[in-house]
Amino acid sequence: MGKAALTRQFIIEKSAPIFNRKGVAGTSISDILKATKLAKGGVYGNFSSKEEIVMAVFDYMVEEEKQRLKNVTATATTSAGKFEALFAHYERFPMEQTVSGGCPMLNFGVEADDTNPGLRKKVSELVLYFQSRIAKMVQYGKEHGEFREDWDEKKFAIRMFSMLEGAILVSGVLGHNKQMLVVIDALREEMKRHML
Numbered sequence: 001m002g003k004a005a006l007t008r009q010f011i012i013e014k015s016a017p018i019f020n021r022k023g024v025a026g027t028s029i030s031d032i033l034k035a036t037k038l039a040k041g042g043v044y045g046n047f048s049s050k051e052e053i054v055m056a057v058f059d060y061m062v063e064e065e066k067q068r069l070k071n072v073t074a075t076a077t078t079s080a081g082k083f084e085a086l087f088a089h090y091e092r093f094p095m096e097q098t099v100s101g102g103c104p105m106l107n108f109g110v111e112a113d114d115t116n117p118g119l120r121k122k123v124s125e126l127v128l129y130f131q132s133r134i135a136k137m138v139q140y141g142k143e144h145g146e147f148r149e150d151w152d153e154k155k156f157a158i159r160m161f162s163m164l165e166g167a168i169l170v171s172g173v174l175g176h177n178k179q180m181l182v183v184i185d186a187l188r189e190e191m192k193r194h195m196l
Contacts, residue, residue, distance in 0.1 A: 008046045008056075011036055016057045020101035024054050024111045024119070051118075058122055061104040066129075079141030083191055087184045090164055091177065103168045105130075131157040151194040160187055 001009070014035040019027050029050060032043055047053045072089045073082040101107060105126055112120035131154075138153035164187075167180040 004046065007038075007042065011038070011043060011046055011053065012056050012060045015053055016061050017100040019054060019057050020061065020104050020107050022101075023107065024116070055118060055122070058104070058108055058119065061108075062122075062126055065104060069133075079137045079144070079146050080191065080195065082137055083187075087188055090167075091181060091184050093168065093177075093180070102172050103165070106165060106169055127161065131161045133157075134160050145196060147191075147194045148196060156190065159190075163187065 011032065015027075015032050018031050018035055022031065027050075029040070029043065032053065033040060036043065043053075047056070069086070069089075073085045076082040076085045105123060108119060109123045109127075112123040134157035135153040138147060138151060138156055141147040142149055142151065142153070163183045164180075167177075167183040170179045171177045
């Protein structure tokens with residue numbers, strides 16, 4: 001990586017928690033300058049606008065989150081085991097967040113309405129990505145004799161994703177994970193009902 005690429009990556013990494021905590025509208029270039037200790041030219045020499053930084057930060061945070069979740073399930077050898085690893089992760093997630101400011105998908109998603117179509121497209125793609133990963137885990141389990149054939153993986157993926165994201169939001173607002181535990185229990189029960 002050359003000096004310009006390293007500087008660009010440095011700006012992204014320093015800006016990510018600020019955007020995640022304060023939001024796109026609430027984060028100013030002066031916040032980024034303060035965090036990076038760079039002059040304005042140092043930031044604008046690498047990015048043409050705040051919007052470009054936002055997109056790069058979102059991409060960075062998405063890749064970090066994808067890798068974190070892959071690591072959570074990496075040691076499990078079955079689909080049921082992977083689901084259990086995810087359930088255990090999310091039981092703790094609201095109270096033991098690894099990303100400052102909470103779930104980037106929720107935080108950026110709130111601002112990704114009609115005012116920012118580029119960000120909205122990225123968040124939409126991420127939602128579909130995570131839902132497809134869940135559906136593939138169910139499908140893999142069906143193919144390997146873990147789950148019943150009549151389990152609708154697409155509907156479960158939508159339910160699981162939506163329930164987890166909703167519970168993350170509510171847990172963050174309330175400051176405890178009681179709702180998350182109820183959601184995880186419901187997801188576990190659904191999985192158990194479809195196990196062979």
